[in-house]
Amino acid sequence: xxxxxxxxxxxxxxxxxxxxxxxxxxxxxxxxxxxxxxxxxxxxxxxxxxxxxxxxxxxxxxxxxxxxxxxxxxxxxxxxxxxxxxxxxxxxxxxxxxxxxxxxxxxxxxxxxxxxxxxxxxxxxxxxxxxxxxxxxxxxxxxxxxxxxxxxxxxxxxxxxxxxxxxxxxxxxxxxxxxxxxxxxxxxxxxxxxxxxxxxxxxxxxxxxxxxxxxxxxxxxxxxxxxxxxxxxxxx
RNA sequence: UUCGCUGGGGGAAGG
Numbered sequence: 001x002x003x004x005x006x007x008x009x010x011x012x013x014x015x016x017x018x019x020x021x022x023x024x025x026x027x028x029x030x031x032x033x034x035x036x037x038x039x040x041x042x043x044x045x046x047x048x049x050x051x052x053x054x055x056x057x058x059x060x061x062x063x064x065x066x067x068x069x070x071x072x073x074x075x076x077x078x079x080x081x082x083x084x085x086x087x088x089x090x091x092x093x094x095x096x097x098x099x100x101x102x103x104x105x106x107x108x109x110x111x112x113x114x115x116x117x118x119x120x121x122x123x124x125x126x127x128x129x130x131x132x133x134x135x136x137x138x139x140x141x142x143x144x145x146x147x148x149x150x151x152x153x154x155x156x157x158x159x160x161x162x163x164x165x166x167x168x169x170x171x172x173x174x175x176x177x178x179x180x181x182x183x184x185x186x187x188x189x190x191x192x193x194x195x196x197x198x199x200x201x202x203x204x205x206x207x208x209x210x211x212x213x214x215x216x217x218x219x220x221x222x223x224x225x226x227x228x229x230x231x232x233x234x235x236x
Numbered sequence: 237u238u239c240g241c242u243g244g245g246g247g248a249a250g251g
Contacts, residue, residue, distance in 0.1 A: 001241090001243075002241085002242055008243095031242095032243085033242060034242090035243090037242080037243050038243095039243085039244095043244095067244090068243060069244085070244090071244045075244065075245065101244085101245095103244055104244080104245085105245090107245050108245095109245090109246095110246065113246095136245095137246085138245060141246045142246050142247095143246095144246090144247095145246070172247090173246060174246085174247085175247095176247050176248075179247095179248095183248095206247095207248085208249085209247085209248080210248090211249050212249080213248095214248090215248070215249055
């Protein structure tokens with residue numbers, strides 16, 4: 001499985017596939033994890049159709065898909081904006097008494113957000129909060145990003161605070177999403193406040209955090225301040 | 237039977 005994963009992650013999917021077939025023919029028999037590795041690689045390399053075929057072949061060969069493999073396929077469908085089929089898979093899991101993980105729902109929420117169904121995604125997140133599996137900081141970040149990008153920065157800030165009230169600690173990514181949202185709405189001062197807040201929480205801004213801020217500063221004409229930030233990056 | 241290993245989700249700019 002490690003070898004199959006290596007082939008996949010270095011872009012050599014045909015080799016990975018050959019290896020899986022060789023395992024199937026002459027052992028050791030591939031297990032659910034073997035197939036999941038290949039399934040994920042196929043989904044991520046724009047070959048969802050082949051992923052679906054592999055998923056079905058795996059079932060024909062007598063392996064029952066688990067929560068992980070379903071999640072991988074659901075994510076594949078979502079990335080292709082095929083949300084309804086993703087939801088069908090979710091129903092199928094339910095029929096098989098497979099209980100979705102946080103990651104499963106988070107993938108679906110990302111799909112919903114990226115095709116504009118933000119209020120449904122928000123309801124979904126609240127449903128997770130009420131009845132589990134609980135949303136985590138990634139689940140919130142996806143919705144934060146969608147709210148920011150659809151001109152609902154204030155609602156994003158509300159949700160960010162609600163996430164904290166509910167006991168989750170924001171990370172570098174969630175702060176960066178908000179900072180970028182503030183910058184894009186030309187609310188640079190608020191972006192700077194969040195940036196300072198990160199420091200107070202011992203969160204270390206990364207390149208993307210700085211890039212968002214520098215971009216916002218430049219596009220609002222505050223070039224010398226942007227320059228200072230670039231120097232600060234250079235020095236730390 | 238127990239234990240261990242390997243698989244899944246989020247952010248910026250530039251043409």
